[in-house]
Amino acid sequence: MNNPKKRGKSLFRTINDWLHLWLGLVSGIIVFIISITGCIYAFQKEISSVTQPYQFVPVEAKPYLSPSTLRHIAELHQFGDKAGKPGKVINAVQYPGKGKAALATYRDKKTGYMMVYLNPYSGKVLKSKALEKDFFRIILMGHYNLWLPREIGQQVVCWGTMIFVVLLITGLIMWWPKNLRKANVNKSFKVKWKASFKRVNYDLHNVLGFYVLIGALIIAITGLYFGFKWVPKSIYWVTSGGKQIPERRGTVFSDTTHIPQQTALYSPEDSVWANLRRGYTNEGSLQITFAQKQSDAITASYNPQEGTFYKNHTRYFDRYTLQEIPGKTLYNKPFEEGSAADKLVRMNYDIHVGAIGGIAGKCIAFLISLISGSLPITGFIVWWGKKRKAKDTRTKTQNLKGGSPVIVASSLAR
Template sequence: MKKRGKSIFRIVNDWLHLWLGLVSGIIVFIVSITGCIYAFQKEISSVTQPYQFVPVEEKPYLPPSELKHLAELHQLGDKAGKPGKVINAIQYPGKGKAAIATYRDKKTGYMMVYLNPYSGSVLKAKALEKDFFRIILIGHYNLWLPREIGQQVVCWGTGIFVVLLITGLIMWWPKNLRKANVNKSFKIKWKASFKRVNYDLHNVLGFYALTGALIIGITGLYFGFKWVPKTIYWVASGGKQMPERRGTVFSDTTHIPVQTALYSPEDNVWANMRREYKNEGSLQITFAQKQSDAITASFNPQEGTFYKNHTRYFDQYTLQEIPGKTLYNKPFEQGSGADKLVRMNYDIHIGAIGGIAGKCIAFLISLISASLPITGFIVWWGKKRKGKGTRSSTQVARPVRSVMEA
């Protein structure tokens, strides 16, 4: 039934906003507040983790094979080289940064070993799963639940949040542009009662954060539902199918040269890449673990973002480059508009696409998003209590009127 002159559309919209908000409130709060904390992960880690940095020296870096050997000797000892006991990759993050050797351990999970790239001395060995920001990221991504469950809960909660933003905008929209309505919709009346201030915090701040929250929400759905990036790419490209985001290529094991190389193939690839990229940016070399594996080289010219990352593959026997077919197997500048949009998704999501200013904006939007379930619940609870009080008063008043009439 229609209430207070509202249309059926508004009644349904308001009902959806209320109950979807109550159902998803705790999910939206956790995802938003962990997003707030993670927004400045890189900046905070730079201060709290000094082992990430080394003094710049006027001598060359040690090659990947040597850093790998030193890291394995330090971490694995006599077990180095056995199945599951090998360093997978060496990363050179850039000038003044420690090199990072990575591997996976059955007990401790993903391990990171920080080394001085000039001397090879080990600065720190860290289990990534115990890192504070990694714990925050797991909460943001799957609520600290098993991944196959938590990821789906977060994705559906984020999808509901996007719907709430749209239904909230419909509820917020002023009926007319008279001064009273404009002030109510765009300004917080700080000197009013707690109930009014809380309502304004939900209503007004929700409107100001709407556009940014929609962008963060939609770019967040990208990571959970496979159809989201495919749809974004299809729309942006005018109906084309999106290439795979991840891919695997293999070395041609039928053409193994008789004469072996004087140096490890990974060292050769690394040296060639450094010459090509003029020793700039971040460069990671992933070792070939099997006879059929290719060597992977990932180069990122820009610190703080990931959308320009370029991944290349090389045959471990001939060192010939093997073409890849994913979005990241070509320089960012050579991609189409749709390619670039999809590659920028993560940096848009965390605000890094706009530098430190973009991160600040993402932080504020996430903070407001975390507050919306709280202020919205208080509004609902206040109306619920008010409704009970009104009904109780009516029930008491009816007998009184009956006696007076008699």
């Protein structure tokens, strides 16, 4: 009985495998940089806590200094006799929580975003630094923009991430049919460490890629949230049953018809801060953003949970009447009052970095990013090995066709 002919790949599989190969080669370096910078940034908070002692202060049985007092101290330290003049003002003061230094921030035209750490009890300046020079900020810029101008780099990162999503799907299609067979279970789900380098490398690409598939898809899609406006809109539309996502950034204004005839002897920001502290605990982080223009409102942001951002609650207050002004964004109401779609969108960043699962979640995100960064390398080695093998095969075939009878006989004997 004649043996049946071995069927070739279908057109669909041929196209799928071609896409996986060439999209992988095109986006490999981008995926590698995004993944490795994500790995490094995963434990930014934990590492910074050790390497930046100025973030902490001893707890004292004294009240905190008010936002306006800390603002004045920081301005004198940074600007000297120019303090308070246009472009020489502190924009916000943050109280990160018990045992932590207060933080006064502003933006400088030359150095960018500036941070001044102060003892919230005494007002002593502990450290002043430009955020752009911080190691983890540099890593983050590589993750967001590949250290390119933002308008260029962010698009490259976004499309590189989109291609990575396609690679994960095409990789699963390549893996799926042959690896579900019972005879292939071991080699499909286990790395054969005692095999040749070529086989181990193939297993690292094939097996580890399968294990991180779901996690890598989640991290990639939550990353696309920051680059493509249609991603958060689509996520919200699907999870809310067809509703439009609220605006991501809202602007509110103070009522300028209530401007007092004479300058107040007190700081309205201090009043807002004092009132809010009665309802919030010192365990959370409270930031007061000062009103700069006459029509600006006072912004207060409170985050009750350290290490995550999804519970952050932002509120606005009229700088003249101190009345609260309703906001329209997702963050202008407590997390618990949001719909399922609201909560999912608010949790996007914390899901992306793994912080939603605490230290265990960060470890998982770290491993997924590390393996994702290895996939372009192991995939390139697989492709290069096949390319060399094909080249060697063609060389041997040409030698057999064009060589002397003795060489041909010798080759056939081998």
